[in-house]
Amino acid sequence: MLELRKGVNILQEVSGIRTAEQAEKLFAERLDEANRAKLDRIRNEEARIAIAGAIALVDPESVFVHDGSPEARAHVRRVALERKEEEQLKMPDHTIHFDLPEEQARIVDRTFYIVNPDEKVSVLAKKILRDDALAYVRDYMKGIGKGMPLFVGFYSRGPIGAKAAIPALEITTSAYVTHSADILYRNVYARFDEEVERAGLFFTNVHSQGPNRPEDLPNARVFMDRSWLTTFSTYCTYAGNTLLLKKGNHRFAVDLATYLKVEEELSEHMFITGMTGPGGRKTFFAGAAPSGCGKTTTAMVGTDFIGDDLAQLWIAEDGTLRAINPEQGIFGIIKDVNRESDPYLMKAIREPGSEVIWSNVLVADGVPYWEGSGEELPERGINFQGEWWKGKTDENGKPIPPSHPNARVTVPCTSIGNYNEQLAEDPAGVPVKVITYSGRDADTMPPIVVARSPEEGVVIGASIVSQATATEVGVTGVRRQPWANAPFIPGPLGDYMNAQFKFFGSKKFSNEGRPILAGLNYFLTHEARGGSGKGLLGEKRDVRVWLSWLERFAHGEVKAIETPIGFLPLYEDLRSLFAELIDKDYPRELYDMQFSLYIDNLVARIDLQTEAFRKDENIPELLFEIYDRQKKELLALREKHGAVVPPATLLEEAGGAR
Ligand code: OXD
Ligand code: MN
Numbered sequence: 001m002l003e004l005r006k007g008v009n010i011l012q013e014v015s016g017i018r019t020a021e022q023a024e025k026l027f028a029e030r031l032d033e034a035n036r037a038k039l040d041r042i043r044n045e046e047a048r049i050a051i052a053g054a055i056a057l058v059d060p061e062s063v064f065v066h067d068g069s070p071e072a073r074a075h076v077r078r079v080a081l082e083r084k085e086e087e088q089l090k091m092p093d094h095t096i097h098f099d100l101p102e103e104q105a106r107i108v109d110r111t112f113y114i115v116n117p118d119e120k121v122s123v124l125a126k127k128i129l130r131d132d133a134l135a136y137v138r139d140y141m142k143g144i145g146k147g148m149p150l151f152v153g154f155y156s157r158g159p160i161g162a163k164a165a166i167p168a169l170e171i172t173t174s175a176y177v178t179h180s181a182d183i184l185y186r187n188v189y190a191r192f193d194e195e196v197e198r199a200g201l202f203f204t205n206v207h208s209q210g211p212n213r214p215e216d217l218p219n220a221r222v223f224m225d226r227s228w229l230t231t232f233s234t235y236c237t238y239a240g241n242t243l244l245l246k247k248g249n250h251r252f253a254v255d256l257a258t259y260l261k262v263e264e265e266l267s268e269h270m271f272i273t274g275m276t277g278p279g280g281r282k283t284f285f286a287g288a289a290p291s292g293c294g295k296t297t298t299a300m301v302g303t304d305f306i307g308d309d310l311a312q313l314w315i316a317e318d319g320t321l322r323a324i325n326p327e328q329g330i331f332g333i334i335k336d337v338n339r340e341s342d343p344y345l346m347k348a349i350r351e352p353g354s355e356v357i358w359s360n361v362l363v364a365d366g367v368p369y370w371e372g373s374g375e376e377l378p379e380r381g382i383n384f385q386g387e388w389w390k391g392k393t394d395e396n397g398k399p400i401p402p403s404h405p406n407a408r409v410t411v412p413c414t415s416i417g418n419y420n421e422q423l424a425e426d427p428a429g430v431p432v433k434v435i436t437y438s439g440r441d442a443d444t445m446p447p448i449v450v451a452r453s454p455e456e457g458v459v460i461g462a463s464i465v466s467q468a469t470a471t472e473v474g475v476t477g478v479r480r481q482p483w484a485n486a487p488f489i490p491g492p493l494g495d496y497m498n499a500q501f502k503f504f505g506s507k508k509f510s511n512e513g514r515p516i517l518a519g520l521n522y523f524l525t526h527e528a529r530g531g532s533g534k535g536l537l538g539e540k541r542d543v544r545v546w547l548s549w550l551e552r553f554a555h556g557e558v559k560a561i562e563t564p565i566g567f568l569p570l571y572e573d574l575r576s577l578f579a580e581l582i583d584k585d586y587p588r589e590l591y592d593m594q595f596s597l598y599i600d601n602l603v604a605r606i607d608l609q610t611e612a613f614r615k616d617e618n619i620p621e622l623l624f625e626i627y628d629r630q631k632k633e634l635l636a637l638r639e640k641h642g643a644v645v646p647p648a649t650l651l652e653e654a655g656g657a658r
Contacts, residue, residue: 001259002227002258002491003227004201005228007130009228010114011054011057011137011204011228013134014141014142017049017053019049022049030055039065039152042192042193044192044196047202051152054206057142058144058145058171059145059146060145060147060148061148062150063150064150066152066153068190079149085175085237086175086176088366089366089368090367092352093356095358101214101384103220103238104360104406104473105238105406106291106472106473107241107473108126108475112133113126113226113251114127114224116227119226122492122493123616124480124487125487125490133223137232140219140235141208145173148208149173150171150172151171151177153182154167154188155167155185155188157312158326158427159186160188160191161198162428164312164313164314165195165324166203166249166253167196167199168205169204170207174207174237177237180357183410183412184243184245185245185328203245203252205249206230207233207242207243208233210234217236219235220235221234221235222236224244224251229252231249239359240471243331247488249326251489251490254488258499259491259495259499263502265313266312266314267311268310268312269288269291269310269485270286270484271295271298272285272307272323273307274302274423274430275302276303277548278552282303283551284433285433285435285436287437288435288436288438288461289484290469291472292333292469293484294540294543295308296332296333296342296345297341298547300342300345300416301547302418303418304418305418305420306419306420307325307424309330310325312326315509316513318510320432320513321431322430323430328413329411330345330410331408332345332408334361334407334409335405337372338373340541343417348416353415354411359409359410360404360406361407363382371405383402384403384404431513434547435518437464437519439465439467440467440523441521444604446521446594446595447521447522447538447542448518448569449519449563449567449568450517450518450550451516451517451518451566454504455504455626457516458623459623460517460518460566461482461484461517462500464480464482464483464484465479465480466478472487480612482497483496492618493613494617494619494620497623516554519566522540522546523536525537526593537593541582549577552577553567561650561651563653563654564634568650574591592647597650598643602630602634603634607631610627
């Protein structure tokens with residue numbers, strides 16, 4: 001359930017600014033003439049009250065209204081340097097920002113949804129009661145920005161005017177956060193009122209890093225008020241915790257899609273990219289993967305890159321699935337990024353011409369370095385924990401890596417060579433034909449499997465499991481990661497799942513427009529699949545082949561083997577794509593290791609998921625029916641052919657390819 005405007009509006013309550021008159025009085029007192037004039041262009045009363053409320057709450061020294069002009073953008077960059085939130089690097093327009101050593105990722109233990117009494121949230125999320133959140137905001141945020149500048153920014157989450165785009169306010173004492181927003185989001189100052197009118201709502205984000213001292217970090221909080229579509233973020237700087245236009249507002253968008261736009265829209269943790277197929281046709285993909293599992297790399301493998309992290313999807317009047325990227329830049333992980341696997345990104349960050357904010361990498365003589373770059377690293381420098389030298393260890397004797405595994409680069413998409421700006425800016429979105437779901441799965445799912453029906457596709461998404469990554473503080477082990485969106489699903493998973501079934505099963509799709517849904521897994525290892533080598537069975541460059549096979553399949557140009565878990569590719573088709581696209585030999589033994597069904601692993605996975613989802617409430621019965629059916633079919637296969645069933649046997653069982 002989601003009820004907007006329910007309960008006390010915390011920003012209004014704590015700031016005492018509830019009416020237009022109070023807001024106007026505050027502006028007259030606190031804004032200089034130039035900024036008051038800029039703010040006067042924004043007429044939406046609710047937005048003016050929220051902005052005034054944020055000013056009264058944070059109590060900054062000055063207020064800067066960001067009108068999106070080049071001068072305003074330059075001002076933000078200048079203040080970021082002056083206040084030492086960023087430092088200039090050797091390359092023009094490149095800066096470095098460091099987050100505190102203990103805040104190198106999302107602080108999931110201090111991230112909460114603000115809820116009203118009796119409101120349920122996802123079992124995978126943390127919640128705080130409205131009254132407790134109110135007390136926190138009052139006790140810790142009042143006056144938190146004393147002596148600091150406050151930036152008021154207006155952004156659109158998506159191409160302005162797109163059906164699924166939503167405008168948002170980003171109000172922060174951090175010039176770095178505003179600078180990041182300027183790279184990652186479209187400024188909508190000039191059309192803010194119009195966009196609020198069209199979308200029917202806007203998001204409000206209020207942040208202050210306060211004094212940014214390690215000792216304040218236990219008090220750091222990220223709050224998302226579902227009812228008032230407002231976020232609060234304190235005592236932190238890492239963009240995943242502070243630039244709540246990104247994941248904070250994504251969570252609200254998920255909520256809106258789940259409860260108020262059922263069978264109309266979805267809001268997903270997905271990249272969007274196009275592949276050029278035979279005859280020059282373009283086929284678009286949207287793919288989910290947990291943070292730190294290669295979404296950015298996959299997106300850039302396409303010929304028409306649109307986005308690397310988030311997707312707003314809807315069913316258009318013509319029955320096609322449409323997608324927009326709410327962002328226009330990337331906040332990408334910079335580990336194992338090198339010329340071979342990420343040529344476009346490397347060009348953008350290693351050659352002049354792009355604006356780049358680096359964070360938490362190693363800097364020596366004004367040049368940033370990171371692990372897995374394929375370049376020689378300096379022996380000394382400054383990194384996320386201060387001075388660094390080769391061999392330096394932490395207090396437990398563990399070696400400190402030169403750059404943090406969750407170090408990032410913030411880059412505009414226009415700097416990426418294969419970005420299709422024209423399509424990415426089109427409010428009509430791109431037509432998506434293929435949906436993929438991935439995780440770091442070492443032993444169970446084959447590299448590609450296409451769902452036999454939209455419902456089975458939803459179940460592939462529900463069943464993602466993945467190894468923890470460096471994107472969340474203090475998280476380890478293999479975890480369930482439903483739709484790779486779980487950290488951003490506010491309500492119960494059953495509600496979200498229901499919306500997924502309704503959306504992908506919708507009759508509004510035309511035959512041509514209905515997408516295929518597939519699992520994609522690059523992380524199978526030799527060890528788990530009876531190989532003689534070590535580590536991963538495939539390479540990053542294979543991704544092009546997997547996507548291209550899906551492209552062909554979506555157009556009905558290749559046949560496949562039907563199995564209990566879905567359709568698998570035929571060896572010959574893959575072999576010729578490997579040869580044609582990446583000039584690589586693809587031995588049959590490798591295919592067999594990758595595409596044999598490891599029945600015990602698959603059944604164990606189904607059991608794990610069934611048990612976990614059974615503990616949750618209101619999970620659609622359809623999920624369990626599909627698991628049961630698949631399990632039965634898998635056990636029958638094992639009975640007949642043993643625990644590991646090679647694709648040739650599966651083909652025979654299926655009575656040929658189809
Ligand atoms: C991100 C994340 O930064 O998912 O995109 O952590
Ligand atoms: Mn992400």
